[in-house]
Amino acid sequence: MISKIIIAGSGGQGILFLGKALAFACMFEGKEVTWFPSYGAEMRGGTANCTVVVADEMIGSPVVLTPDILVIMNSISLDKFLPKLARNGHLFYDSSLIPMPKVKGHTILVPVPATEIARTAATTKSANMVMLGAIIAKTGILGLKSLRKVFDRSGRTAPQASSNINIRTIQEGMKYIEDQKSHDSRR
Secondary structure: OEEEEEEEEEEOOOHHHHHHHHHHHHHHOOOEEEEEEEEOOOOEOOEEEEEEEEEOOOOOOOOOOOOOEEEEOOHHHHHHHHHHOOOOOEEEEEOOOOOOOOOOOOOEEEEEOHHHHHHHHOOHHHHHHHHHHHHHHHHOOOOHHHHHHHHHHHOOOOOHHHHHHHHHHHHHHHHHHHHHHHHHHOO
């Protein structure tokens, strides 16, 4: 098993944090992981992206040219990275901020109103964690228990309230995907 992921959006949306949390949680599950950040000099408001590679065996390179999973939090990143998405790849995008993209029939679209869910559950700053919850619910790449370990460890240096908000909004993202699955199965 190998998953190649690109996560992209604007600086300040927590793009790198989303990737780092995913990488650490996968490490707790004993998986091989690389995390490779990239951001412009302007940081907040500029572009930011990272790649995460998760595998059962050693990883040869952190470079991701054709991701299996593309996580997009703004329109500029969608335009830049969508052409790179692998055939039958998952496109997770914040449908609160991005209109439905035009894609080829072999793309698995996963619209998640992450900003709206985060606004309702806590703060729009948590949209990245809503998206992380959606990713794990849809792909099964890791379990919530491993993410809890990430935030339990960070609780030593970060305020416990932040860790609790992160877990709560991850659960909201998971719930959104589960609700979509049950809605689709009733059709």
